[in-house]
Amino acid sequence: MFVHAGAVSWKDQAIVIPGESHSGKTTLVQAFLELGATYYSDEFAVLDSDGQLHPFPRALRVRSNLAAKKIPAAEFGAATGVAPAQVRLVILTRHVPGLCWRPKALSQGEGILGMIQNTLSARRYPELALSTLQRATEGAHLLGGARGEAKDTARWAVQHLNP
Amino acid sequence: MTDELQAFVPVRKDLLMRELKDEVILYDKTMKRAHCLNDTAAAVWRLCDGRRNVREIARVLEKDEELVWMALQELEISGVLNREIPITIRSYGLSRRELVRKIGVGAAVVLPMVSSILVPTASAAPSPPAKQSPRRIRR
Numbered sequence: 001m002f003v004h005a006g007a008v009s010w011k012d013q014a015i016v017i018p019g020e021s022h023s024g025k026t027t028l029v030q031a032f033l034e035l036g037a038t039y040y041s042d043e044f045a046v047l048d049s050d051g052q053l054h055p056f057p058r059a060l061r062v063r064s065n066l067a068a069k070k071i072p073a074a075e076f077g078a079a080t081g082v083a084p085a086q087v088r089l090v091i092l093t094r095h096v097p098g099l100c101w102r103p104k105a106l107s108q109g110e111g112i113l114g115m116i117q118n119t120l121s122a123r124r125y126p127e128l129a130l131s132t133l134q135r136a137t138e139g140a141h142l143l144g145g146a147r148g149e150a151k152d153t154a155r156w157a158v159q160h161l162n163p
Numbered sequence: 164m165t166d167e168l169q170a171f172v173p174v175r176k177d178l179l180m181r182e183l184k185d186e187v188i189l190y191d192k193t194m195k196r197a198h199c200l201n202d203t204a205a206a207v208w209r210l211c212d213g214r215r216n217v218r219e220i221a222r223v224l225e226k227d228e229e230l231v232w233m234a235l236q237e238l239e240i241s242g243v244l245n246r247e248i249p250i251t252i253r254s255y256g257l258s259r260r261e262l263v264r265k266i267g268v269g270a271a272v273v274l275p276m277v278s279s280i281l282v283p284t285a286s287a288a289p290s291p292p293a294k295q296s297p298r299r300i301r302r
Contacts, residue, residue: 109186109199113280116197122282126190130181130197134188 001047001125001132004118007040007056008032009081010158013088014053016045016136018118024095024150026060030076031154039073040081049128051135052084087136089143089161090115093153096146101153103143108134111142167249169218173235174245175211189243195282198241204275207234211244226273227266232256234275241277 006017006025015032019025026042033039041056048054057080059070073080092106092114106114112133116122122129141161147153179190187205189198200208203226210220217235221228233256238244257265259274266273 107186107199107201108183109188109201110278112181112183112188113197113199113278116282117280119282120285122197123195123284126179126192126282130179130188130190134181134183 001129002056002120003045003047003115003133004043004120005045005115006042007045007053008037009040009053009085010035010037010161012085013161014040014045014085015089015091015157015161016053016087016115017091017093018045018115019092019094020118024093024147026062027095028091028093028147028150028153030060030062031150032158033073033076033078034151035154035158037078037154037158038081039076039078040085047087047132047136048084049132049135051087051132051138053081053087053136054084055081057081087140089141089157090137091153091157092142092144093147095150096148099146099148101145101147101156103145103147103156106142106144108137108142110144111137111140114142114144169216171248172213172216172246173211173220173238173248174213175208175238176243176245178243190282191242194242196242197280197282198243199278200238200243201276203230203273204234204237204277207231207275208238208243211235211238227262229257229262229265230273230275233259233262237275237277241279243277 003018006029008015017025017028029042039057042060044056046054046056059072061068062071090111115133119129181188185202187200206224217228217231221231239248
């Protein structure tokens with residue numbers, strides 16, 4: 001299942017950031033990479049039938065002004081994921097300048113709704129989408145809320161993610 | 164309870180369902196909507212089998228009838244019931260504030276809640292490259 005999302009892993013724990021275009025996924029992914037996370041994607045979280053994350057490691061599309069540049073993850077000093085990773089954190093957020101990151105814990109159901117909104121082919125394969133998202137979110141922390149600076153959000157997330 | 168209220172027997176729609184630990188996810192293939200029912204709403208929805216009225220549902224769940232009624236109104240608004248609540252009794256029941264006052268401090272935890280979203284079409288989001296078209300990945 002393809003979920004429109006950024007994805008990284010931190011100490012073998014996958015962090016998934018669902019969101020539509022221009023929600024700030026790539027910026028947040030970049031912030032995680034600069035902290036030492038492993039790159040999986042800035043566009044699609046690819047989930048298997050067990051809910052595990054697989055890499056889709058295209059070059060990051062970093063936007064500045066009106067243009068987008070393709071920057072490989074290696075240029076941020078980041079490794080690229082090769083093995084599937086268990087999802088441990090889902091962050092449903094969008095960037096609002098000047099805001100402080102005060103995440104709200106979401107229930108598994110709320111997390112699934114947030115992710116299904118960004119799941120390609122959910123209408124065509126609803127059973128598969130729901131079972132995949134259910135498995136992916138089991139045991140994961142699910143957080144929601146608008147964020148300010150990506151660096152602050154990423155730092156908060158890695159500090160709160162227990163290995 | 165008036166005769167009309169007592170006569171109303173809710174019937175749930177036959178929807179794709181996933182049971183979570185404390186919630187239920189429903190997917191309506193016709194309306195392309197996904198719903199998340201909290202524990203209370205899910206408990207009421209499961210008993211909407213076309214055989215029980217509100218009083219009987221409340222008795223099975225050991226909950227206030229007003230709470231069951233509130234759940235039914237939430238479920239009807241979300242479109243997961245097969246039978247509409249008659250307009251003559253639609254406004255029956257207490258408001259959330261009144262129910263909290265009646266049940267007490269713990270009410271906020273048990274009030275029924277249904278969240279719904281419209282599941283977007285595939286064209287609403289960018290597609291993966293052709294060679295990576297959506298497929299089921301098995302480990």
